[in-house]
Amino acid sequence: MRSKLARFAENAQRKNVVEPGKPIFATIRGNWSSYFENDHPIVLELGCGHGEYTVGLATLHPHNNFVGVDVKGARIWKGSRDAEALQLSNAAFLRIRILQLQDSFAKHEVAGIWITFPDPHPKESEEKRRLTSPRFLEIYKEVLQPGSWIHLKTDNLALYEYTLEVLRASMDIHNVAYTDNLYRSDLYGLEQQIETTYEQKFARRGINIKYVRFQFR
Numbered sequence: 001m002r003s004k005l006a007r008f009a010e011n012a013q014r015k016n017v018v019e020p021g022k023p024i025f026a027t028i029r030g031n032w033s034s035y036f037e038n039d040h041p042i043v044l045e046l047g048c049g050h051g052e053y054t055v056g057l058a059t060l061h062p063h064n065n066f067v068g069v070d071v072k073g074a075r076i077w078k079g080s081r082d083a084e085a086l087q088l089s090n091a092a093f094l095r096i097r098i099l100q101l102q103d104s105f106a107k108h109e110v111a112g113i114w115i116t117f118p119d120p121h122p123k124e125s126e127e128k129r130r131l132t133s134p135r136f137l138e139i140y141k142e143v144l145q146p147g148s149w150i151h152l153k154t155d156n157l158a159l160y161e162y163t164l165e166v167l168r169a170s171m172d173i174h175n176v177a178y179t180d181n182l183y184r185s186d187l188y189g190l191e192q193q194i195e196t197t198y199e200q201k202f203a204r205r206g207i208n209i210k211y212v213r214f215q216f217r
Ligand SMILES: C[S@@+](CC[C@H](N)C(=O)[O-])C[C@H]1O[C@@H](n2cnc3c(N)ncnc32)[C@H](O)[C@@H]1O
Pocket: 046, 047, 048, 049, 050, 051, 069, 070, 071, 072, 075, 096, 097, 098, 099, 116, 117, 118, 119, 196, 197, 198, 199
């Protein structure tokens, strides 16, 4: 297995990794269409880890662009390598903190978001770190085109229930669909069947996968 430093060095050479220190990082906001060399819709995977959704969705939808976002370069390295091996010109990886999303995407530059197995942050005091808390939803709303879908997959019942509570309390969200047992649900379509590293781990332990999707008005 490659060391973290070796992975960082490879990320620095890869065109499909956008990260601080590269000239492209400073100019990418509002310019993703030039980066991908087309004006196809741009969909994000937040907290992408090894980037299974980014790679899986890019394979399923060649006419959309996908950007996996994670703060950890050693994890992004794997998605970036897989996308290169599959010659996916519609997949890229962005190394930032999600709180900084608006520094990398202009208003309405994004056409959809997947949040895949985010850290649940179970303590009350950590609520604002949850990726479905109101402060993050405000950020997503700014970068998303109106009517775009947000999808959440999680193993964590408390985070699932918390998310539904936040959505019910929000006036500008509609078309909420959800299940606490995705694999047995009508919502289990081709996109939902893509499995992440964490998903495989939890599903193997017999934990039901929960899923929520919704739109901003
Ligand atoms: C539990 S892992 C899930 C990884 C992957 N989505 C999966 O399902 O296998 C959560 C990921 O989110 C990333 N992450 C958590 N909070 C983040 C933040 N605020 N900004 C960027 N990445 C974040 C972590 O680095 C980690 O890779």
